[in-house]
Amino acid sequence: MLTPNINYKSLSQSYLFPEMKRRVNLFTSKYPNIHIYNLGEGDTTQPISQTVANAMVAHVEAMKNKKAFMGYGDPLGSINLRALIKDFYNDFINKPLDISEIFISDGAKADLFNLQTLFQGKMKVAVQSPSYPVYIDSLVINGNAGRLKGHSYENITYLIGNPENNFSPPLPNKKIDLFYLCYPNNPTGTTANREQLKEYVDYAIENKAIIIYDAVYSWFIQDSKIPQSIYEIPGANKCAIEVQSLSKLASFPSIRLGWTVVPNNLLAVKGQINAIWKRRQQTSFNGASIISQAGAIALFSKQGLEENKKHILYYMENTLLIKKTCQGLGLTCYGGENAPYVWIKTPNGMGSWDFFEMLLKKSHIICTPGVGFGESGDGFFRLSGFSTKEETSEALKEMVKLFS
Ligand code: MLT
Numbered sequence: 258m259l260t261p262n263i264n265y266k267s268l269s270q271s272y273l274f275p276e277m278k279r280r281v282n283l284f285t286s287k288y289p290n291i292h293i294y295n296l297g298e299g300d301t302t303q304p305i306s307q308t309v310a311n312a313m314v315a316h317v318e319a320m321k322n323k324k325a326f327m328g329y330g331d332p333l334g335s336i337n338l339r340a341l342i343k344d345f346y347n348d349f350i351n352k353p354l355d356i357s358e359i360f361i362s363d364g365a366k367a368d369l370f371n372l373q374t375l376f377q378g379k380m381k382v383a384v385q386s387p388s389y390p391v392y393i394d395s396l397v398i399n400g401n402a403g404r405l406k407g408h409s410y411e412n413i414t415y416l417i418g419n420p421e422n423n424f425s426p427p428l429p430n431k432k433i434d435l436f437y438l439c440y441p442n443n444p445t446g447t448t449a450n451r452e453q454l455k456e457y458v459d460y461a462i463e464n465k466a467i468i469i470y471d472a473v474y475s476w477f478i479q480d481s482k483i484p485q486s487i488y489e490i491p492g493a494n495k496c497a498i499e500v501q502s503l504s505k506l507a508s509f510p511s512i513r514l515g516w517t518v519v520p521n522n523l524l525a526v527k528g529q530i531n532a533i534w535k536r537r538q539q540t541s542f543n544g545a546s547i548i549s550q551a552g553a554i555a556l557f558s559k560q561g562l563e564e565n566k567k568h569i570l571y572y573m574e575n576t577l578l579i580k581k582t583c584q585g586l587g588l589t590c591y592g593g594e595n596a597p598y599v600w601i602k603t604p605n606g607m608g609s610w611d612f613f614e615m616l617l618k619k620s621h622i623i624c625t626p627g628v629g630f631g632e633s634g635d636g637f638f639r640l641s642g643f644s645t646k647e648e649t650s651e652a653l654k655e656m657v658k659l660f661s
Pocket of ligand 1: 300366389443
């Protein structure tokens, strides 16, 4: 008899983004002529840059030719792309990386999930709350979260982000084996400084723990004092795995390309994690699309980076406008300076989903309800800077009308 690995009900709630879509569809099916402004999911709106697009087209064209045609690629990723990524990091991190530590993927989400499959048993895991839902869901689906008691899983320590700690929670004072950290943070748009990250790194080294560091929003950092990578912190190469993505920088959410850095000398599991991850990838993955990788190689050229950094500035202008407008309306806002998200307290203590429904129905704006990122996100909503300039400014006019 087949028995599922997980009790579906133990996943505490429906997955956030499909649930938002379901509610929006319900509304638009009743009012099909209403224009909806999307400041919800962090989904890019700027087209692929010329340099990246040319490289992908050229690669497809070349594949029409018998000589240039290529079958399976390297499951670990193109050696050229891995070398470019290594050079990219080695310009600013503390200890140089080796190519063997860089694994190309089809995006951060799958890697964040798959990294969980490396571990099992009664480990103690710490996850920021609020946080990107994939961390906790992957712990649950892989059987590592323990039993659900109320709103909490027994093997998870929740690192509560709140206004008092500017959503950068301190180290918990209990033993932890595995941390999930995300900076710049999704959903709160806040950052951690070097000293805060150093505390985590020092603890992880001392306790042979691992930090899974989600750095996918690092491209948005404007303040040069904020670390772009955990590997800027001395010793992080002994304890941290970093996950990256080109979705937001290169407008690749549907093209798919990311990477994960798994250092060779992680102290946990007697330094074997790099070898286990390599084996896992070789066994379960035939590599990221070679076309996406051709685009990524072009992205790392001078021109490619210049073109794509314009996307970041574009989204950050939207984000700053969102923050300024919402503050002008008397709302309490966080983040938004080094990340494309503004985290906002709902007015009059409204619950997140109630506010989502009100904003949708009255102003026709999609926001992301804070509680979708965990219980401590209730009473907040998130607005994203990823829409177009025109849509963002029209949506904000609607918000101004609503609040006045
Ligand atoms: C978000 O809105 O939090 C992100 O776009 C979701 C994602 O990157 O999967």
